[in-house]
Amino acid sequence: MPRWRIRSSVPAALAAAGLLLAGCANPSTGSDDDDPTKPVTLKFWHGWSAPGEVKAINESIERFEKLHPNIDVKATGNVTDATINQALRAGGGEAPDVVVSFTTNNVGQYCDSGMWVDLDPFMKKTGLDKKKTFPKTLLDYTSYQGTQCALPLLADAFGMYYNKDAFAEAGIARPPHTMSELKAAAKKLTVRSGEDSYERVGYMPSFRLYQGSPDRLFAQWGPKYFDADGKSRLAKEPASYDYFKATSDLTDAQGGFTDLEKFRLTFGDEMSSQNAFLTQKLAMLLDGEWRGLMLKDAKAKFDWGVAPLPVPDDQADTYGRGFITGTVAGIAHSSKHQNAAWELVRFLTADTDQVVDFANAIHNVPSTFAALKSPKLDADPRFRTFFKILENKHSQALPPTTNGNSYVVSFADYAYSVEAGHAKDLRKGLKKLDDQIDADNLQAEN
Incomplete structure (x- = not known):
């Protein structure tokens, strides 16, 4: 379901510790030296809040824990990007290990800042070929300038x-x-x-x-x-x-x-x-x-x-193309258990049966080639129309930037004035919009 309606939820311990102040410096760095077969507790933050969605993600975690009995996953739902970002800037023991975002527009920030770790080394050592696993459009919106800091966790078409x-x-x-x-x-x-x-x-x-x-x-x-x-x-x-x-x-x-x-x-x-x-x-x-x-x-x-x-x-x-977006999953840079965290991310995003079960449960589009072909998927041809839209080579997602969705908001504001008849000179208005977007992006980079 659409993600913009989700409200913020702040873990009490984090708020009490005063860790949600923007701009906290020198966040703690994590480690990928952990042994994923040893007992460990992972903190998993996500944004699902509707009862059916929460039930589906909890069932996903239960399936994961059966496969990895040494890993205990503590899930916190209804968490926004703003809360996640503030916590990762602060680091510390209350920050999450695995994070899920509904905002693909922020991937550029996650990758460029290093707040979410590069997943390519984890895929290499565990044998996951991302190009054979995920459609290209989904890989495009989960990476930025060569850094694959997220993976798709179901899609929206x-x-x-x-x-x-x-x-x-x-x-x-x-x-x-x-x-x-x-x-x-x-x-x-x-x-x-x-x-x-x-x-x-x-x-x-x-x-x-x-x-x-x-x-x-x-x-x-x-x-x-x-x-x-x-x-x-x-x-x-x-x-x-x-x-x-x-x-x-x-x-x-x-x-x-x-x-x-x-x-x-x-x-x-x-x-x-x-x-x-x-x-x-x-x-x-x-x-x-x-x-x-x-x-x-x-x-x-x-x-x-x-x-x-x-x-x-x-x-x-x-004809057949469409706009594509979706949910993305990553590992926090501050996690001390990055190998164990990767096992959770890999299960949620790349395990075919898991992706299919989750897609059927919350009625989102599967995000792997194998899941899209699974006979276990909901057979309703109307639902499957969106699978074809996702797989269409002309379908498009928004390009990520280090300034998140700022340019999308600016474009929308200008579009409102156009449809109301207030913007008469399109060329002049679009040039001014370009200048504004460039200035905002430059400020964000500095």
Whole structure:
């Protein structure tokens, strides 16, 4: 399920020790000299908080402990990146050994700072071939400038949910494959209930809607955010202009920003029974693989399907691609038990049966080649659509930087002004955005 909703949870002992102050200097360094066959207790921090998710990760730990009876894993859930980062800067006995993050955008910081150890030496000595184990897109977002400081622990892929009943009613034979088809379908599926209101909107292009942040749909163009020197190049990227034109055309085709925004404000919470797709206020929705399980649990009153998101008309041959992100696991630089910690990380990320069981339990996309092919996986073809999106060679994740997701936030802020009609000169605005991103990245590096 989406990870942004998780709240912070701080272990009492750590807080009491005053170790969460940002900027603590000289953190303790760990060791990879430990014997992983000796009795040891590992501290494992993760962000899962929903009861079903916590149950699934606890069952995973139980399976690991049966295989490694000498290793006792003490898990702490509902922990944010901010808490993990502060603890690792401080080091000490209360810091975790194994950490899990839901924010792939921070991998650049983890690797560059050394807060998470390089996993390549551990893979080499235990015979794990990462290129044969994990899809390339997942390896890209778990490494930075040659340092593999994390490994993927399930993935999230984004596609298009669509109301089959509404499609049949509108005489639309299949989900749209291109942006022009999306525009035509969205217009045909939109039903007005008054001069400035709606009964249903075909596709809501709002960047503020649920999982619709600008970077998700932008991935369908395959944009290049940075040049070879790490400088932001959004103003030089032709896809930037095509993307904003496509979303603007979608908005205009369905009544304009003002009316659509007014309708969006009537939607219920994304995770509630009043989700706008579930209540049929939307005929199509950009969302991740977890939505399918939620629609089943809610017993949706209409027939629904899943397809890849449409692509630009001049890139029709890339149809099937999508935006990819996911959960990542690593070892804290301060851990004194790094070999034992590696055994846990290796089990969680690379053991085929474990990955399959965990993927089925929390309805996330498996993150290894072997798990994706396992006959034990949930056979629902709608769920498996996301497997194909993950494996598509054109699918894209956000590039990591040492400044985390700062550039993504800046891009989103600019996109909000574009969709509201406040940014008239795209070239000038994107150049200013590039300058801001470069300045923020330079400040973070210094």
